[in-house]
Amino acid sequence: MSGKKTKDSTGNPLGSEYISSERLLLDFTNRGLVILSPESLGLPPGIHHQIYQKQKQAIREGKRIRPSTIPQILDIINSPGLVKACDQLVGENWAIVPFSSxxxxxxxxxQHWHKDDNAPRNSRKQRHHQTIQIEMLYYPQMVTDDMGPTATIPYSQYxxxxxxxxxxxxxxxxxxxFNYHLKGMESxxxxxxxxxxxxxxxxxxxxDHDxxxxxxxTDLQWPLVEPFEAAPLSAGSVILYSHNMFHRGNHRRDDWRTWQDNPRFMWRFWIYRTTDPIQPDTRDLLNSKIDWNNLGEDPLTNIDLTSVGSDITTVWRYxxxxxxTGKGPPQVLSQDQKEAEKLGHQLRLKNDSAEPDRIGAAYRLANTVNSNLAVNILEDALYDERENVRRAATYGLIAVGNQATETLIKAANSPLKWVRKASVYALGDACELSEKVLETVSGRLEYDPSVYVRSVxxxxxxxxxxxxASTGIGNQLIPSCLKVLVDSLNKEENRLAMDLAQGRSIKFVRPTDESDVCEGGGFDLGLDRFQPVRSSVRENVLWSMVILCSKGSSILGSSLDITIEALKEVIQKDQNIISVGYAMDALSRLASIEGEEPIGSKSFMQLRNELFSILTDSPAQSLDTLSRSGLSLESLSSFTEPI
Structure with missing residues (x-):
């Protein structure tokens, strides 16, 4: 198996302008990775050389490399072509996880192969199969095959x-x-x-490393997976990939004596969805019908997709x-009891090599026209002793959609912690907001003894x-969602980061009586205001508040004032810098994103007038995050100590 693949043997740079949104969506949801050419960004080509030279100079001067050091990075993040591509993949008004670039x-x-921590600093968060979070890589200089190009495993994201x-x-x-770490090979x-x-x-x-x-x-024995090194790339190329895709940092193979004068830089940003896809016209769906059994050869990796079976194409289709569209495709499979039971057996195949079979069976069950039969089989698997069976069942029930609501509500009240965790997550990804769903999820946030369950x-x-907010179903309950989130902020506490509390690398920390989920490593940027503390629950609460505040102030209704005050308090007092970053983003979106203004809210009018002053109550601001919050790039340059 080759360690690298390029589009052709001529050394032409990889990347596309993706004129067709259908092609962009197809490549991303299938392969898990797309490469945008520098030309597609819509920026003057000289900006990439300017960034590269500024970064080289900053390193020579011993400066910390961050967006405030090289503010042209904000132009890349907000370039027309990148914004358009991300809008198509994760919806408009997408956000960037703060203090994580x-x-x-x-x-x-x-590095060895890994899926990135999908919350900051190795914090554990539920992995969405849906395009809720993606990663962006930007290369200001050309990347050749021997310059340590990013290594990936396309098609591994599910x-x-x-x-x-x-x-x-x-x-x-x-x-x-993991033995790669235990043997010290990464060092x-x-x-x-x-x-x-x-x-x-x-x-x-x-x-030996190669x-x-x-x-x-090879040992995975999963279909389609092969190592793919993203090279050659032109200066200014951008890679967008699923946060669930296996990848790794790579060593250079060229003459090390040239490295100082010819460094290979890469910027990374975590992007997440705040807006669901716009419901398309039915005619658009008919016009974009895809022959899933005849996809041909992948033009990027040269992998033949014609032999891919229904266990995989059903996942891709969903x-x-x-x-x-923001919802699953119409169910098309007509399966009798015997065929469905065979898929139920497939759900329980053993060993890691059978992961694609289990996941495929779950999605195929969800795609059957007999949804009651599918839900019954998936529900049974949700209570299985094995995590990999429960995992497949969870994604299958999410793919079923709102018809799985009653099953998931019942499971969310199970005495089994892992079942509660899976089902409360699935309610968020699959179901309509209703009084009963809100009561169930809110109850888990308020009362569950598991930190992991509360964070989910x-x-x-x-x-x-x-x-x-997208469908209009249950949107009168959004103020109640905000109230529950604010109440949680008043209750949940930060804890000393696990790596510091346990005196070991964050990769080797273990659950404790205080927390059954990894809450991530601690950092404070050397600022007295902050401490190396974390809280998965508080950070996820604020992540959700960013999403809801992206809808404009009017949708917050009766919870507008308490939301503003809660976010201001986090900015002014919280010792967890990640939480402060989320709160600044949420408050800025609330003040800046266009929407119907609330009537008679003094807090909102005061927020609009005093936003800049409120943000400077924190000694640090995450510029890349705030550049997506509705603030102008010009206003961001006014901060005196940005990050």
Whole structure:
């Protein structure tokens, strides 16, 4: 198996302008990765060289690399082509996770294959199959095959490993080969002046590290998966990929003596959805009908998709349709009891290699016209002893949609913690906002003894409100969602970050009596105002508040004033910098995003007049996050200590 793939053998740069939104959606929901060419961004080509030179100079001067150091990065984030692509993938008014962007320089070391922590600093958060969160990578310089291009495993985004009782994956990242960490291979230099490898083996990808990377993918025995190195790239290329896709940082293979003068930089941002897809005209769906059995060859990876079976294409079909419409496709499979029971048996196949079979069976059940039969089989699997069976059943019930509501409400009140966690998550991703659903999810947030369950419930309230605002179903309950979230902020507390509390790397922390979910590593940016504390519940509450505040002030109704006051208090007093970043984003969106103004709210008028002053109550602002909140780039330049 080759360690790299490019579009062709001529060395032409990868990337597309994606004139067709259907092609963009198809590539992303199938492959999990798209590459945008620099030309597609709609910016002057010289900006990428300018960013590259500024970053080189900043490094020479010993400066920390952040958007405030190189503000042109904000032009990239808000470029017309990138905004258009992200609008199509995650909806308009998408947000950026605060204080989580980073710039990485490739060198002589490797990461192993992993799915990124989908909450900051290795915090564990529920993984959505739907396009709720994606990652963006930006390369200001050209990237050749030997410059440490980002390594990925396309088509891996819908499959993963256990983490609930598999403590190797307790932290937020899911690892393909945790023994790689245990043996210390990640800390070993593969290339460069301190490497012990033969230079020819480095160039030819024959080091022990290279062999282990390839073998790990081969051992998966999953269909379609092959390593793919994203190169060559032109300066200014952008990669958008699913936050669930396996990938890794890669070592350089060129002459290490050139690295200082020819560094390879990469910026990373986490993007998440605040708006559901717009419901299209029925004629648009008919015009974009896809032959899932005849997809041909993937033009990026050269992988033949014609032999892909229904276990995979059913998953792709669902997510293409959901990303386009906000709901699953019409059920088309007509299965009798015997055929459905066979899929129920497939749900329980053992071992990691059967993950695609289990997930495929769940989606195929959801796609049957006999939804009652499908729900009964998936419900039974939801209570299975094995996490990988419960996981497949959860995604299957989400794909069933609102018809699974009663089943999920019942499961959300189970005495089994993992069943409660799965079902309260599924309610957020699948169901309409109703009094009963709100009562169930709110109850889990308020009373559940599990920090993990409470954190998932907090996120589900945002997803329910987001969907309600789009469809109009249950939107009168959005103020109640906000009230529940504000009440949780008044109750939940931060804790010393787990890596510090346990005195070990965040990758090796374990659950405690205080928290059964990894809440992430701590950091304070060296500012006295902050402490290295975290809270999964508080952060997910504020994540949801960003989503709901993106709908404009009028939809918050009777909860508008208490929401404003709660967010102001977080900005002024919270010692958790992640929470402060979310609160600033939510408050800025509330004040800045166009919408019908509330009548008679003094708090709202005061917010609009004093927003800048409120934001400066924090000694640090996340510029990339705020650049998406409705504030102008000019106004962001006024902050004195931005990040």
């Amino acid at each position: 980073s710039s990485m320089t490739s060198g002589g070391s490797d 499959w993963t490993f256990n983490h609930e009782e598999n403590h190797d994956n307790f932290a937020g990242a899911d690892h393909l080969d 070993q230099t593969v290339s460069g002046p301190n490497s012990t490898y033969d230079p020819d083996d480095i160039v030819n990808r024959l080091t 062999l282990r990377m390839r073998q790990a993918v 997510h293409y349709h959901w990303t386009k 419930a907090a996120g589900s309230l945002g997803c329910l409100g987001r969907r309600s």
